[in-house]
Amino acid sequence: MQNRVLLVEDDEELRTLLARYLNGQGFEVREAANGGDGLTLAAEGLTDIVVLDIMLPDMSGLDVLRELRARNHLPVILLTARGDETDRIVGFEVGADDYIPKPCNPRELVARIQAVLRRVAWDHQAEVDADRVFGDLRVEPEQRRVYLRDDPVELTATEYEVLQVLLAHAGSVVRKTDLMQWALGRRLAAYDRTLDMHISNLRRKLGPEEPSRIETVRGLGYSYRVTGPAPSDT
Incomplete structure (x- = not known):
């Protein structure tokens, strides 16, 4: 097709x-x-x-x-x-x-x-269709929907992919080069702020928590900080 x-x-x-x-x-x-x-x-x-x-x-x-x-x-x-x-x-x-x-x-x-x-x-194309819960955040992979405290979060396709990579490594650091490749499908180039913009949008949409649930690890990349109960599958 x-x-x-x-x-x-x-x-x-x-x-x-x-x-x-x-x-x-x-x-x-x-x-x-x-x-x-x-x-x-x-x-x-x-x-x-x-x-x-x-x-x-x-x-x-x-x-x-x-x-x-x-x-x-x-x-x-x-x-x-x-x-x-x-x-x-x-x-x-x-x-x-x-x-x-x-x-x-x-x-x-x-x-x-x-x-x-x-x-x-x-x-x-993923075979796993169970909802995934990360503290107060719930993801429905089959429908590509994200909920924060049961309220829907409107994400673009790219924002969703960036978030999925971060959630898959929740609590660990994802290097910017890897996040760019895995989520956006291309290498990180010098002075390319595309990834930074998507991270900024995700932070804004996921709430005003301080510190942010998406933490910047200087010189390395980003880490998703789970708030509430530990991540699980429902």
């Missing part, structure tokens, strides 16, 4: 180039030249992942992302202006799974898409 990509990009030349390359790599591509059309196509339920430009003629790509997040958990990769860190930070806060700066290399875009799709599929 082909993976279905929704490409929302107003630059016709770039959109055509990327769509042609993605098609050649085995993806089924649908195209939109503005945010409104992108939202309409996404609502049809025929998309596995969205590649979304931030600069669109009718509305900001970040506003498109906000509306997508209000409707579903489709993985989203943002196309951002090179060097514009503000857009990337806001994008992660809104719920982006990854970003790639423009002008982008089509091969890198394919690699990023495949990495995000692997992360989304990873848990669906």
Whole structure:
């Protein structure tokens, strides 16, 4: 089965180039030249992942992302202006799974898409379907749902994968290089703050506890601190 990509990009030349390359790599591509059309196509339920430009003629790509997040958990990769860190930070806060700066290399875009799709599929293919409890946090792997004190926690696909790796090693340190590889599917590069942004979002969504339940171990990585009873399977 082909993976279905929704490409929302107003630059016709770039959109055509990327769509042609993605098609050649085995993806089924649908195209939109503005945010409104992108939202309409996404609502049809025929998309596995969205590649979304931030600069669109009718509305900001970040506003498109906000509306997508209000409707579903489709993985989203943002196309951002090179060097514009503000857009990337806001994008992660809104719920982006990854970003790639423009002008982008089509091969890198394919690699990023495949990495995000692997992360989304990873848990669906797991055979263990029992709920997992980590103190006041409960995870339903089969449904990819997380509950904090029985209240649902809305996570992006990437945030969920980062959390799963940390929970699998709860109480131990996970090196940043390993966390990047296992959860995001790529190597940690110099000055790449992608992982830091996802950790920041997870901390915000999992509550204001001090110290944070996701602890930074300087020079090494991160550790999930279980609050309440010891982790268990129910």
